[in-house]
Structures are given as structure tokens and as C-alpha cells.
Amino acid sequence: xxxxxxxxxxxxxxxxxxxxxxxxxxxxxxxxxxxxxxxxxxxxxxxxxxxxxxxxxxxxxxxxxxxxxxxxxxxxxxxxxxxxxxxxxxxxxxxxxxxxxxxxxxxxxxxxxxxxxxxxxxxxxxxxxxxxxxxxxxxxxxxxxxxxxxxxxxxxxx
Numbered sequence: 001x002x003x004x005x006x007x008x009x010x011x012x013x014x015x016x017x018x019x020x021x022x023x024x025x026x027x028x029x030x031x032x033x034x035x036x037x038x039x040x041x042x043x044x045x046x047x048x049x050x051x052x053x054x055x056x057x058x059x060x061x062x063x064x065x066x067x068x069x070x071x072x073x074x075x076x077x078x079x080x081x082x083x084x085x086x087x088x089x090x091x092x093x094x095x096x097x098x099x100x101x102x103x104x105x106x107x108x109x110x111x112x113x114x115x116x117x118x119x120x121x122x123x124x125x126x127x128x129x130x131x132x133x134x135x136x137x138x139x140x141x142x143x144x145x146x147x148x149x150x151x152x153x154x155x156x157x158x
Contacts, residue, residue: 008077017077023108028149031102032115034142036123038096042134046092056129057090060099060122064088067121068103068114075117081107083114088122096137099123100145112144 007018038046045051053059065086072080085104090097101118103111123139130137146156 015077017079018109020079020108023151025106025108026149027104027106028111029102029104029147030110030112030115030144031100031146032112032119032143033098033100033145034119034123035140036097036099036126037138037140038130039134039136042130042137043092043094043096045130045133046097051130052132053129056126057092057097059129060090060097060126061088063125064099064101064118064122068101068118071114071117075113078113079107079109081105081109081111081114083111086114086118088118090122090126097123097126099126110147110150112147116142116144 008015010016046056049055065088068086069083072078082105083103084106085102087102089100099119099122101115101122103114103118105111105114119142120139123142127137127139143157145158148154
């Protein structure tokens with residue numbers, strides 16, 4: 001079976017940005033998730049509101065939203081697209097914080113990278129906020145969990 005051609009690679013092997021100008025504008029949505037593993041002490045500080053830098057969850061949520069909007073500046077071949085909605089949620093669990101994001105657009109190309117960037121930047125901001133309490137915080141399991149819209153249709157991990 002022949003492998004599909006890579007759309008972002010020219011025949012000579014060099015990377016390029018795909019032209020999406022002829023694609024139709026469609027409503028698209030992508031969700032992503034990840035986890036920040038933390039010590040019991042850091043989890044207690046988050047639950048008790050005693051993180052020395054302040055409201056870590058609020059800062060991380062805003063950072064995630066900002067990250068989604070800045071994706072094309074960070075990911076070289078990501079297209080600048082209109083971001084029409086971003087929802088970032090952080091849930092404190094016994095071993096850390098679950099981070100989820102959903103990003104919406106009506107544009108010519110997918111929004112998965114924006115959802116992944118939202119989760120990752122939120123996680124980075126959270127680590128920055130709690131590093132005085134937990135120097136061993138670890139970001140893990142960042143992944144796309146669902147997408148809808150566009151030529152390839154709908155998909156969900158579960």
C-alpha cells in the first residue's frame with residue numbers, strides 16, 4: 001500500500017505552507033486535553049487558594065486563550081485563521097490538574113493546532129505559577145480529543 005503524500009512537503013523534501021485559499025469556509029471545532037502532574041502539596045495549595053503567585057488557575061486559563069490566538073506565531077506552518085471562540089478549563093484532581101480546551105472557527109483549515117496550543121500554554125502558565133511550591137511539576141498527555149468540520153469530517157478519541 002502506498003503511503004499518502006505529505007501535504008506540507010515539496011517533492012524536493014523541503015517544507016512549505018499549504019495553499020488553502022481555494023478551500024471552502026466551514027465551521028470547525030477542535031478539543032484537546034492534557035495534564036499537569038503535581039505534588040500533593042501543590043494540589044493542596046491550588047485547592048486552598050494559597051499559591052504564592054496568586055490565582056494560578058485563572059492565570060493559566062487566560063494564558064491558554066492567548067496561546068490559541070497566537071498559534072501561527074509559534075507553529076511555523078500553521079495558518080493564521082479567525083478564532084471565534086476559545087474555552088479553556090482546568091480541573092484540580094488528586095495528582096494534578098486536567099487541562100482541556102475547545103477552539104472554534106469558521107475558516108478554510110483546521111483548528112487542532114490552536115486547541116493543542118491552548119492546552120500547552122495553559123499548562124506552562126500553571127507550572128510557572130506553582131513552581132515555588134512544586135519544582136517537579138510535569139506536563140503530560142497533551143493530545144487532540146475531538147474535531148469536527150472540514151473535509152475529513154468529525155472525529156473523537158472516545
